[in-house]
Amino acid sequence: MTEIRHIVFDIGKVLIHYDPNLPFSRLIPDADERKWFFDNVCTHDWNIEQDRGRTWEEAEALLIAEHPDHAENIRNFRRLWHEMVPHAYDDSVQIMEKLIESGHDVTMLTNFAADTLAEARQRFDFLNRPRGVTISGEIGMIKPDRGIYDHHVTAFGLEPAATLFIDDSPKNVDGAKAAGWQSVLFTDAKTLEADLRGLGVRV
Incomplete structure (x- = not known):
């Protein structure tokens, strides 16, 4: 070798x-609801595209158009990122x-x-x-x-x-x-x- x-x-x-649950356990206290949010809204596949270079503005707009009822928590994903990295x-x-x-x-x-x-x-x-x-x-x-x-x-x-x-x-x-x-x-x-x-x- x-x-x-x-x-x-x-x-x-x-x-x-790194753990997105840290802020979201406060924002979405119910574990099942929080899991649904990460499985269906702010998913790993959605987040990885920001790692690939997509802007947060574009990423948020895309999801908010699909899930308008979750607009605030979609924005919170970036807004509260610092809490995910304690x-x-x-x-x-x-x-x-x-x-x-x-x-x-x-x-x-x-x-x-x-x-x-x-x-x-x-x-x-x-x-x-x-x-x-x-x-x-x-x-x-x-x-x-x-x-x-x-x-x-x-x-x-x-x-x-x-x-x-x-x-x-x-x-x-x-x-x-x-x-x-x-x-x-x-x-x-x-x-x-x-x-x-x-x-x-x-x-």
Whole structure:
């Protein structure tokens, strides 16, 4: 196996917490109603298009036309985004910072709307420490599409076989492997440390 020279972190659910239920448990207290809202109105498929670059204005207008009775909560999805991201995963951040401090080449690759990531980087300064980041919302591609991995390689001068990707989504991990990268599934910081050691990366 090729020695790892580049380490690429996902952001959401790896370095920072993300949960839309946090504000919406207050806005829609009934669990069944809230589940219906996320399954039928502000769905994952709807939200991922903002990660692909669609503006919130366009996204909101589209849904409000279909679900006018839910207009306020549709707008609340972006308006209250900051509540969905309440804290960092300090132990994961510590691993990333140790890797940077010990001289490893660390970048980030994320499915994120450009504006919300800008907000996250203002709130969480450690997101500015890696060498750089590929933001899906800025380039119009999302994981696990092959193109976003190839874009990241080109943008940061990486060798795919010597690149390790860390992501919480099995699909995104598989996408990285299909692009010729090494990749591990993130579950928690302790497991990540063990995975890194197993791959010859000291933390």
